Amino acid sequence: MKKKRLVLTFPPNLVDQPVTYRLVKDYNVMVNILRARITPREQGRLVVEVTAARKDLTAALSFLEDLGVGVQPLARDVRWHEERCIECTACTAICPTGALSARRPEMALSFNGDKCIACELCVPICPYSAMEIVS
């Protein structure tokens, strides 16, 4: 089994189609929706964790691409600008997954992109614009 965290971008014409259903039904993919923003007639955005056999996952991803769904790995979506960060750790208490955490006792900030679900809660918290969602 292979597990991936992806950001799926839906063009407006696909927003009303049950794409997630087909991933589950036709391609045997386990879909865990981490975050979703879907508005009629606008581009939709879905952050998902998908788990499936390697072969099924490859087929599922090409199905999505053929449909016109943008597929991109999640890690590329969230950026920690280390040079802007002062390591105050203000973001750590808000981060729901522990992707942003303080290394104790030094109190140094660490960002683990694998744990990040791009919930964006850290973005307005950071006074130094060190966290950025690149869409």
Add this chain to the structure above:
Amino acid sequence: MKKTIEEINEKIARGQAVVFNAEEIIPLVRKKGLKKAAAEVDVVTTGTFAPMCSSGAYFNVGHTTPRMKLGGGAATLNGIPAYTGLAAVDLFLGATAIADDDPRNKIYPGAFRYGGAHVIEDLVAGKDVKLVAEGYGTDCYPRRRLETWIRLGDMNEAVLFNVRNAYQNYNVAVNLSDRVIHTYMGVLQPGMRNATYCSAGQLSPLLNDPLYRTIGMGSRIFLGGGIGYVVGSGTQHNPGVPRTERSVPRMGSGTLSVTGDLKQMSARWLRGASFTGYGVTLAVGIGVPIPIVDEETLYYAAVTDADIVAQVVDYSGAYPNGIAESLGEVTYAELKSGSITVNGKKVSTSGLSSYVRAKEIAETLKGWIRDGSFLLTQPVTTLPSMDSGVCFKALNERPVAVTALKSSRDVIETSRAGGTAP
């Protein structure tokens, strides 16, 4: 054994001074004992890097041709209003200033992306900023409008002048309400889901010299990456608050006013900060050396996070309403562990003051002293201490009577001019 600052300075000049930062002095004192360590150590360096709203800078931008009087007029730097109530080409820019057309909290919570603090950071980074000014024109200063690019190097003087920095201890902020609140202590989740604190604790300057025995007016310090000086006690200096048996204030207490030449500072240590829903502020790097003149000085400088307590305050109720109410007392050791317990509830904690950067400042200052480039100063005078009677008080509002106003000539003239009058 007592030492004088002169004796310590002689050792610094010879490159023989023994210097420790305020974190590494703790195990040393534990290992060697106070007496032996005090004989050995000459200086303990402290540091803090945190948002400090009462910061600002003054500039002399040089005279234009023909001359122009900005005083009594208006001026902006990158669109941020600067204070012009000074002479012809002197300006003061406050860290929290924002553009007149900034939406502020009209669309709540406001982003406050750019303000006075960011202008200071940009100037220190060597960037060009746009100076726009208007004057009313006089016989000796006839020019009325100015629009120019200017950078730090172009100015005659550029001086950081902070009326209150380096707070000796501070509140721990929580939110007891049922909605998210946006404060200068960061974003606070409802139902006390998080707590924020803002002190470098055992590294913080005034927590290492709690009775202001060595830090005073004229003390030479690390300021914004360069060298600065303590002007005196800062605004809201409040030395008379309850203290622990180690004399450490249990809540916000002493403050410092500091100044220094902006031209030798660095943008790494002066950072504009945007607090969502609150406003703009400046993160300022400050490091103060503590000369170990006797055992008592070292005793205080060896304070640990476990010795320092702070009060947990509700920023949805008690704080905005000016009610002195603490939900409990916690130590910095607890705060830095990642969670505290308040009224039986476990609450996640996070800082606003960077401990990593505070330590970097203390280390940098240690390096300057060790290599002989930074000498210590004897304060011109000490800061008001516990017994001074100096006390931080709230404003005593005295209602302005409507009848008194009605007899005022100003009001009559305002109403004639079509303005509103009571």
